[in-house]
Amino acid sequence: MTYPRAWLIWIIGVFAYLVAVSQRTSFGVVGLEATERFHASAAQISFFTVLQLLVYAALQIPVGVLVDRFGSRAMLAGGAVLMGLGQLELAFADSIPGGVLGRVLVGAGDAMTFVSVIRLIPLWFAPSKVPLLTQLTGMSGQLGQLFSVVPFAIILHAAGWTPAFLTLAGMSGLAVVLVLVLLQDLPPGHPAPKPSQGLRATGVSLSAAWRQPGTRLGMWSHFTVQFSGTVFAMTWGYPFLLSAQGLDAVTASALMALYVAAAIAAGPLMGSFVARHPLRRSTMVLLISGATAAAWAAVLLQPARSPLWLLASLVVVLAVGGPGSMIGFDFARTFNPAHRIGTATGIVNVGGFMAALLAIFLIGVTLDALHLAGFSPAGLYSLDAFRLAFCVQFVLLAGGAGAILVIRRKVRRQMAAQGVVVPPLLKTLAGRRRPAAERRRDP
Template identity: 85%
Template sequence: MTSPRAWLIWIIGVFAYLVAVSQRTSFGVVGLEATERFHASAAEISFFTVLQLLVYAALQIPVGILVDRFGSRVMIAGGALLMGLGQLQLAFAENIPGGVLGRVLVGAGDAMTFIAVIRLIPIWFAPARVPLLTQLTGMSGQLGQLISVVPFAMILHLAGWTPAFLALAAMSALAVVLVLVLLQDRPPGHPAPEPAQGLRATGVTLSQAWRQPGTRLGLWSHFTVQFSGTVFAMTWGYPFLISAQGLDAAAVSALMTLYVATAIAAGPLMGSFVARHPLRRSTMVLLISAATAAAWAAVLLIPGRSPLWLLAGLVVVLAIGGPGSMIGFDFARTFNPAHRMGTATGIVNVGGFIAALIAIYLIGLVLDVLYATGFSQGELYGLDPFRIALSVQFLLLAGGAGGIIVIRRKVRKQMAVQGVVVPPLLASLAEQRRLSAERRRTP
């Protein structure tokens, strides 16, 4: 039976992750205000988030090593502290270098949180509970995005820039206190972690994880289905809906709420599909990618501004990409042994954020070029410039889908070679056949 202490540990971890997500997505709400405050161009504003994501992606594997060495408590508290300092810096920054420094700190703190929280679950809970709690952690954390698009945006518009970012810094301070006071790395009697690997052994593990085609299939899956929703939520969705589509703040908040609600609802359904059809995971990733491309094409090609129902459809498709990207982590789990699971997970997690930072920067760059050439007719965030700029996502979607198709062939070839077996995958299939047989025998 799971102890109440374990549930408290999980709740504190989820709260810390929720705070991290709210800090991560907060800058996506202030794009228009940041342009005025820092007297910045679209490319310069996009650089804030690009650098934040670059820091996040670059730290994934090092953070995994540090979590193993120092434990989740230290890493989660340290991450919340860095994010709080970053938002404090942003609250008083009045130029681009000061703002960029704030976002770098936020990105570094954010990078330390998710892996450390996920690591707590198998230590405090029975193995049968781990998959569901992992999904619930990711889903619950996404509620942090609602904090950035509803109360944070409200404070921003009513009280101004500095009070809004001070409120976020206060949330991080609360997370630091709760983690240091209430969170523990492991229950009493749990064996201490094994000594940390040396640099040489760590390099070997990293190389082996990368050479496994299943790891790279996970990376390309995460790359392809995760980035568009991240771009929309973190940077360009809010300006696109407000300035280009002419929606008011209430309508945008409603759409962002729909985004989070859809992601939460789709998570269990996606997990159920993966459990029932492990050999169709890459097909699901490709279907989500195609749906993303179709939704963007419908919104960008329709004459004039899009009706609200079409924008809502786009938001729903983008939200499904969040749970869909978790399929990439399932590839890492089933094609790697336990001793290099963390490393493989870090590799996969890099994919979507690399794609997102490329897309965010290119969209800003295209907007600036169109503005400089006079195409936008003096309107930096107009509908026509956004149609062209947001179309760069199709290049990444096509490239990612191509990568999935190519590496999938290598994975299937590996699985077909006699003697090359993927035990977790075969176990999943065996369990599926067993359950089917039991259902047939039930009168």
């Protein structure tokens, strides 16, 4: 059932996530300013985001365990406090160590947010609403990226570095107040979670979540479709559009806003697809991965700068990867019991951000190496240098797709042993009515 206060609880959680996304992606539009402020190289600038994502990814599993133990309210409030402190540090930092400390705090607070919001949904809403609301959560959170692309960028260019980051810190403060005053962990009458039984019990829960092939399928799905858009939005998209493609700041900001709009538009469609065709969740992940590779190939193989329509097409494809990555969390939900959802969701969330930090770091190192070798006389962020550096993504896309195919076979063997058989794709496309058990769980 859906409880009366469920929508208020969800809105507060979504706002906290929106704030977290704005904090996470804010560095993506200050790459050129940060290079000047900190006198940093491309590898050093990439290190800011890599370390932030490393902290985020490293904390996902501990956060999943903690949110199962202490609830979403405490974790969301704590995460907002950490992000606010991180942005305060960054607002006044004028050296690389100070800036890195700020991003580490932001990464730690961000890590505590999404898993906590996702855990609220199956507790407060009927199961039939969960897939769509999961997509809407991710979609709504993308408005935070829109804030970093437009208002934050305007404040940055009009008022300067410090006022811009103080604005982000203020948003975190507002999130803390709303969460503590209005958010509840459990609906009325819902049994409280059992007290923790210590490290051994935690280890057993973590091991059980990992041994479930559906959890690992979710992790590799998230790994494969989420990272490329994150790389583009958080670090290298803005420099690529400005320096390599020669766009002006207004056009580049418009494309980044298109990224957010496309993700918002794709979210409900993806949620509806998952609810109607759970048998084809992994197939959709593979299709998105193939489209991502094709879009990048089309841009990088251009003999000169890409036309605006092609760059816009790339942005739209990358944006679809955000809602597509939410399929991984649906695997975690459907293949794990309720008391283990936070842990399983944390495992899944590690995937995309590990891939993103690898890609961001390797792209930065490649750009620096090419510049030092004299390959890019046009500058550190030249088009030729980006062409080679961005090829790192094809390796990660291929590796992730291969892992999905391997683990999907294990999942389907497990389901077959339980009497659930995945029909041929053509039958699904023809709209064959599926048994309830198939509609509930299958990939």
